[in-house]
Structures are given as structure tokens and as C-alpha cells.
Amino acid sequence: xxxxxxxxxxxxxxxxxxxxxxxxxxxxxxxxxxxxxxxxxxxxxxxxxxxxxxxxxxxxxxxxxxxxxxxxxxxxxxxxxxxxxxxxxxxxxxxxxxxxxxxxxxxxxxxxxxxxxxxxxxxxxxxxxxxxxxxxxxxxxxxxxxxxxxx
Numbered sequence: 001x002x003x004x005x006x007x008x009x010x011x012x013x014x015x016x017x018x019x020x021x022x023x024x025x026x027x028x029x030x031x032x033x034x035x036x037x038x039x040x041x042x043x044x045x046x047x048x049x050x051x052x053x054x055x056x057x058x059x060x061x062x063x064x065x066x067x068x069x070x071x072x073x074x075x076x077x078x079x080x081x082x083x084x085x086x087x088x089x090x091x092x093x094x095x096x097x098x099x100x101x102x103x104x105x106x107x108x109x110x111x112x113x114x115x116x117x118x119x120x121x122x123x124x125x126x127x128x129x130x131x132x133x134x135x136x137x138x139x140x141x142x143x144x145x146x147x148x149x150x151x
Contacts, residue, residue: 003069009062009079016076024107026078030085031103038094048090055083056134063126073121073129080133084110087137092144102144109136 008014015029016022037043043051059079066077088106092098109117110133117139121132 003065006062006065009058010066010070010077012078012082016078022075022078023081023110026081027085027103027107027110030082031089031099034086034089034092035094035096035099038089038092042094045091052083052086052090055079055086056130059083059130060126063129067126067129072124077129080130081110083130084133084137084140087134088140088144090137090141092141093148098144098148101147102140105140105143106136109139115139 011017011022012026012029015026018025059082062079063077066074070077085103085106088102089099092102109115113121113132113136115135117132117135120135121128123131
């Protein structure tokens with residue numbers, strides 16, 4: 001099976017092939033993209049939601065296609081981090097500090113997996129790969145927005 005498109009999506013255009021910490025690189029590059037988009041374009045609620053929906057759907061699709069060849073949860077699959085980090089950045093006011101908070105919280109929730117996030121990961125298949133990062137992104141987003149209310 002070639003699956004060139006699915007592999008490109010799953011690896012976030014090749015980021016997943018980086019030899020060291022591809023999930024962290026995918027998260028950092030995603031937050032940089034969201035920061036630049038918010039700083040220079042201000043996409044608004046509907047467009048941000050649409051972007052996230054496309055990333056999540058593409059993630060579920062591509063992961064389900066590459067798993068038979070690559071295995072259960074290969075480190076080169078980073079579209080889940082792109083989806084989760086995008087959710088963490090949803091409606092965050094533009095600002096480097098704001099996005100750094102979202103990034104730090106997302107990586108914490110993605111790595112430590114508290115609050116039932118580990119249970120989501122254990123669902124298996126593309127659902128398990130994607131859902132733990134989606135839940136981590138939601139948790140990071142809500143906590144970031146709460147923190148920004150107090151600083």
C-alpha cells in the first residue's frame with residue numbers, strides 16, 4: 001500500500017519523521033501557525049471551528065488508513081497532536097504568552113494524561129490515537145482561558 005496522502009496527513013506533512021520528539025515539534029509548529037493566524041488574520045469563531053473540524057476528520061481518516069501498516073500508535077503519527085493543539089488554541093486571544101500557556105498545558109495533559117485522558121487513549125484504533133489528544137486539547141483550552149481571566 002502506498003497511502004501517500006494518508007501518510008502525509010498522519011505525519012503532518014513529514015513532521016512525524018523527525019528523529020527526536022516529533023509530537024512536541026508538531027505541537028510547537030501548530031501553536032506557531034495559530035499564533036501567526038491570530039496575530040495577522042483574526043480568523044474568528046466559525047473559521048477556527050472549521051479548521052479544527054477539518055484537522056480532526058482528516059486525522060481520524062488518515063490514522064485509520066496507516067495503522068494497518070504502521071501499527072497501533074506509531075510516534076510518526078502526529079496529526080493527533082496537531083488536532084489537540086489546535087483545540088487548545090481555539091479562541092485564545094493573540095499573544096505569545098497566551099499561546100505558550102496553551103502549549104505548556106497541552107503538552108502536560110498529553111504526556112501525563114490525567115482526568116481520564118488515559119482511558120480515551122486505550123479505546124484503540126484511530127479513536128484512541130485521536131481522542132486522547134482531543135480531550136487534552138479541550139482541557140488545555142479551558143484551563144488556559146481560565147488562567148487568562150486572572151492575568
